Amino acid sequence: MTLKKAISGTNLEQAKSHNRRVVIEAIRTNGALSRAAIARLTALSSQTISNIVEELEEAGLLRPEATLKGARGQPAVPYSINPDGGYSIGLQLDHQLAVGVVSDLSGTMRARIERNVDRPTPAEAMPLLAAICDDLIANCRLDRKKLLGIGMAMPGPFGVEGMTSVGPTALPGWQGFPVADELERLTGIAVTVENDATAAAIGERLYGVARNLGSFVYLFIGTGLGAGLFLDGHLYKGSRHNAGEIGHIIVRPGGLACGCGKRGCLERYVSLRAAYDKLDLPDPDHASPALLEELLADGDSRFEAWLAEAVEPLRQAIDILEMALDPETVVLGGFMPLPVIEALAGRLEPLHLSVSSTSARTTPRVLVGAAGKDTSVLGAAALPIFSETNPQFDVLQKPVA
Ligand SMILES: [Zn+2]
Known part of the structure; x- marks a missing residue:
């Protein structure tokens, strides 16, 4: 073995x-x-x-x-x-989807619920998320005493003054909202919240291509873009839980205006929203990732133009991450459909010369995530168990039987 x-x-x-x-x-x-x-x-x-x-x-x-x-x-x-030794609930909230899963202690998904949402405010989303938890508990006939907690993934950044409170890639009305406290009040279960990229990094570490890796960066391409940082065996979250919010680093000085108030941010070029904008969709808030997959398959010229334009900013982001953090690899994933991520990854070579461009390496510099569309929500379900900053971490200490 x-x-x-x-x-x-x-x-x-x-x-x-x-x-x-x-x-x-x-x-x-x-x-x-x-x-x-x-x-x-x-x-x-x-x-x-x-x-x-x-x-x-x-x-x-x-x-x-x-x-x-x-x-x-x-x-x-x-x-x-012991798979039945404990269970946790994973929740993921994004612009169009709320997903809930139950994971047992071995990481097996026991149940999954999906609900459509439309850029929900906290007042709309919180009762829905609580109802998803209730349904999951009822469907699985879960013993509440064995529930280790709820992990929730949602788009960051969290609580940055003057930034992203109105941008189209941020969820509206969530700045400063006490998500964990409110969900805990509604469900009576301890809640840990992380941004979607960090949750996806956990999911990829537990279930995907990063299983053998001690240091990697997960680039989460969703409505916006963020990075989950798993470094030297630990999640790195930063002093205010905003490490890896690289969607708003400037890659094109003076470039496209961004909802955060700056110009030329990375996620204006590499994200679902960037692709929708490039396609001039009449209603980008209601465009879907599936549409991008269709356009790719059809060889649509405007979509190809977006791909061509996205490659260099993505290369630059990889360069910055490699030079700053020296990870074993950068994993690409998120809500962007897999064929589109593969198309982007396939166009990245030649990558910039960096500390990662050594012939001694055994892992490619860039990998496409393997854990699938539920990477983040499964990673979220693992938060109550694996998040060391979880104040409820002692769940693993107290006998649950
Ligand atoms: Zn920005």
């Missing part, structure tokens, strides 16, 4: 919750593992591993499998995730 590289742990007592996440993630990524194998993968001490495994087993989150006969010494007991 080839073991997938796990994130290194730490032996500091105060980092206990981090270590629990590391152990669960190592087993989720590799399948059943003995204590010794977990110790090898995570670089945690055997004593630390024993304590964590014992706690997680008591909480019903891990379960022992049939003993393996080792070549020497004591037979090793492999531990696997």
Whole structure:
């Protein structure tokens, strides 16, 4: 068995919750593992591993499998995730869609609900999201005691004064709205909110092309554009949860006016909204990604012109990310249809010369995400378990049975 590289742990007592996440993630990524194998993968001490495994087993989150006969010494007991040990709800809200899923502890999707929305305000969206949660809980007959929390993904940036409060890629009326508190009040369940790009990075790390990677950037091409940063085994979110909001870095000084108040922002060239605008659609608020897929298949000349115009700004963004962060790769994904992302990726070479252009690399500089259209919502469902800044993280500590 080839073991997938796990994130290194730490032996500091105060980092206990981090270590629990590391152990669960190592087993989720590799399948059943003995204590010794977990110790090898995570670089945690055997004593630390024993304590964590014992706690997680008591909480019903891990379960022992049939003993393996080792070549020497004591037979090793492999531990696997108990899928029914806990559940979490993932929600994703965007301009046209609200999606909810239930994920069990092994990451398997148990239920999925989708509702159409139309650039909803908080007053419209919050009752709908709460109703989706209720339906998911009822449909799966979930034991609320085993619900680890709700993770929600939505477009950022969050709470930036004077920026993006009115832009067409931001959802209207959400600036300063206490999403987590309000949803928690309506559902009675702990809520963690992240931007869609960060949630997608988690989804890709758990389910997609980034499974073996310790450092990568996820470029989320949605109505706007953002980056999820997974660096040295951790999500990097920034001091105000706005790290990776690179849709508003200027790539064309004096270029197209952006809703954020600047000109020449990256997302004015690379995003669903940029494509809709280039196509001169009469009602871009109601255009759909599926339309772009059709235009690509038809070889539509205006759509080809958008692709040609989007390539250089995207190359520039990749250059900046590579030079600033030295990731193993940049993953492209989001609400942009897969064939369109593949068409963009196929036009990116030659990429700019950067610290990433080394012949020693084993991963391509750019990868197309593999986790599919539910990457973000599945990543959101993993937030209650994997988000280290989640104040409710101790859910993994308290026995849920
Ligand atoms: Zn902007």
